Amino acid sequence: MADRRSLITRPRFLIVSAIAGLLTVGFVSLGAWQIERLFWKMDIIHRVDARVAAPATPAPGPDSWGSITQEADEYRRVTLTGTFLNEDEVQIYTPTILGPGYWVLTPLKRDDGTVVMVNRGFVPEELKDPAKRTPPQGAVTVEGLLRMSEDRGWLFSRANNPAERKWYRRDIGSITQALGLAPAAPYFVDESAGSDPKAWPRGGMTVVRFRNTHLSYAITWFAMAAMTLFMYGIFLRFEGVFGRSRARPAEYEADDEEWE
Known part of the structure; x- marks a missing residue:
């Protein structure tokens, strides 16, 4: 051998x-x-599940804005009270399990003068025009999940066009600046589902399932x-x-x- x-x-x-x-x-x-x-993903899922199930707390005010992070705060259940500025509503195109349509984002002005963008929910394409819907009037209390601004787009996603008021992602800083809203929170709130499951906009559609x-x-x-x-x-x-x-x-x- x-x-x-x-x-x-x-x-x-x-x-x-x-x-x-x-x-x-x-x-x-x-x-x-x-x-x-x-x-890492299992830890995220555990933390998000705990936050979604926890009792709602007041949405962070200006003193806390600088310390808000995705890891520590996103998907917290929060409440806030104020008046919707319906004339400044924006719609953001999105595909959903209900078909293509738009998120309806409306600024809510609180008693302290600060503004928080609220994602009131989803509407189909035929209800994009605010004139086809009845907006809430007067003081309201909103409960939902705190979400971080979508400052960056996904691969092949279209960029926001503030000059023409066309939005393709929930970039809160860009939206509030274009609308001239200040002081505005750096986050937004996904409103929870309302008592009427057939009402539009349809709230409570936040996706909290993570691909693992x-x-x-x-x-x-x-x-x-x-x-x-x-x-x-x-x-x-x-x-x-x-x-x-x-x-x-x-x-x-x-x-x-x-x-x-």
């Missing part, structure tokens, strides 16, 4: 071993990263690492590193140079 030491010093053996090692380390690293993301496929991805990466090691084992067997090589007849195993 050929000397194993000579086998493992061949360029082909070294190259294949290096590739197998890099692939295995890479696949294992990706699997470990997906495990980390799995626990990290475990399946982790299994895939670890499986690919295992497959790489399995194929590398076949290569070692093929090369004759252990057992009899299946790549050459037995009569040539003693003369490795001639086989080469």
Whole structure:
């Protein structure tokens, strides 16, 4: 049998071993990263579920605006009281389980003079025009979920056009600036569903389900690492590193140079 030491010093053996090692380390690293993301996502889901189920608290005032973060505050259940500025309503196109339509965002002015944008809910395309709906009048109390401004768009999403008052995402800073509203909260509130399930706008449509496929991805990466090691084992067997090589007849195993 050929000397194993000579086998493992061949360029082909070294190259294949290096590739197998890099692939295995890479696949294992990706699997470990997906495990980390799995626990991160589970923590988010747990925190959001707890906030959604918790009793409502007053929406943050100006003194707290600077310390509001997505990690600590988004999806908190809050209440606020004030008067809707219906003349400054904006509509933002969105696809939903009810079909395409618009979010109706209306600024609510509180007694302290501050403004909070409230997503009053969804309306179908035929109800986009405010004249086709009856807006709330006078002082109202709103309960809903605190949401962070959508300052960045998704891939291929259209940019807001403040000059023409066309909005494609809930970028609160851009909207309140274009409307000349100040001082305005940096967040908005998704209003909860009302007592009439058939009323428009339709509140309570906040999506609080988070896609969590990290475990399946982790299994895939670890499986690919295992497959790489399995194929590398076949290569070692093929090369004759252990057992009899299946790549050459037995009569040539003693003369490795001639086989080469």
